[in-house]
Amino acid sequence: MLIFDLSRPGRRNPAHAPAAEASADDIPPHLRRRQPPALPEVSELEAVRHYTRLSQRNFSIDTHFYPLGSCTMKYNPRACNSLAMLPGFLARHPLAPEALSQGFMACLWELQEMLAEVTGMAEVSLTPAAGAQGELAGVMMIRAYHRARGEEGRTEMLVPDAAHGTNPASAVMAGFTVREIPTDAEGDVDLEALRAAVGPRTAGLMLTNPSTLGVFERRIDEIARIVHDAGGLLYYDGANLNAILGKVRPGDMGFDVIHVNLHKTFATPHGGGGPGAGPVGVSARLAPFLPVPMVAREGERYRWLTEVDRPQTIGRLSAFAGNAGVLLRAYVYMRLVGREGMERIAEMATLNANYLLARLRAAGFEPAFPGRRATHEFILTLRRFAKEHGVTAMDFAKRLLDHGQHAPTTYFPLLVPECLLIEPTETESREALDRFVEAMAAIAEEARTQPERVREAPHTLPVRRLDDVRAARELDVALAEG
Secondary structure, X not given: OOHHHHOOOOOOOHHHOOOOOOOOOOOOHHHOOOOOOOOOOOOHHHHHHHXXXXXXXXXXXOOOOOOEOOXXXXXXXXXXXXXXXXXXXXXXXXXXXXHHOHHHHHHHHHHHHHHHHHHOOOEEEOOOOOHHHHHHHHHHHHHHHHHHOOOOOOOEXXXXXXXXXXXXXXXXXXXXXXXXXXXXXXXXXXHHHHHHHOOOOEEEEEEOOOOOOOOOOOOHHHHHHHHHHOOOEEEEEEOOXXXXXXXXXXXXXXXXXXXXXXXXHXXXXXXXXXXXXXXXXXXXXXXXXXXXXXXXXXXXXXXXXXXXXXXXXXXXXXXOOOOHHHHHHHHHHXXXXXXXXXXXXXXXHHHHHHHHHHHHHHOOOEEOOOOOOXXXXXXXXXXXXXXXXXXXXXXXXXXXXXXXXXXXXXXXXXXXXXXXXXXXXXXXXXXXXXXXHHHHHXXXXXXXXXXXXXXXXXXXXXXXXXXXXXXXXXXXXXXXXX
């Protein structure tokens, strides 16, 4: 029901009405309304109930298990929100002088230092306003590095076929030609294909480890050696950092640059269109090219580093120092969990994923890489259900909604047929994981005995199965008249 359906002429909330009618004398006559706006006329209580009901129909991390693989939809501690909204932070103007911003700048400097430590990088810039922008910053720094060395001929960026879609997009935006590297049967980068691909045109390799296939690249040292021996650099997509947090650092694996998704690893809000934050860290040889501004500490004082201090910088990627509120939430989270807490994050993320994988496997589901253990996520392939019962991964996803479970990521990565990419994260309880297994097992039984019921799901939501193709091609979000 739309709020307009509740509207009745003359119904209003006088307690919130303005004390006096606003004057229109200062508005030119040709710009004044000739009739009142067609707004709904409801009481305050009706408005509150209407929007509360709508919110309760949403699936969210506050209300449901949200196992989106590659997205890390984990709980955001309320303490992080509360502390990031302290009056001194909220009231600070972005153009406030350094002398009046020392506390704020101290927090950002400490965040830079902590991120550098946990990633094994020499320096970090906080300015990118999203993970994808941090990714773009990383490949732009690789380009700037090669150009500064007079190697403009390095125009190829190598990208594994299991990479996030933003990887090739960022490389193309930075002016590179993308060359795809295949994955072998066990989920690792094909080393022979990599050796054949590198050469004098190689600018770098974009990689996440563990990969989007949910497995750790076991020969990462050799991968780094192959790329570096060819004169290229190694880029780390930080999407899966929570799987190794506190255990192993990308810098120690040989990576030269990394972007960090604060909304994935460090529990800042995720989804809803933003805001985001994607800090970038680099090894010493890329430090001159980091985006500005950054925070420097000189004695007991802090100051902004700008283009004057870093003349080789790739420039500014966001207004001021990035999304300050998101950065502060990540800072508080890191201070709350501490060094030992970060290790527990990786341990619990991996434990939850392997527990869920083992239970689903016992329930008859097929892992995409049965010989590998999960990292923080793993892939199931439902190709057997599709072949034998005509029930697809998308059908399972829709039916999960009837069980009060949000679906995992579907059909990504594309190289695994009928796949579900499942990430329980470290914040979910064993009971929550068990409920998900029970729902999946129940749907599997339905697929064998009542496949049409699964194919027609969902049955209990306000909106039933949509024609996704038609919705994309004939999008209509306007409210119909009448």
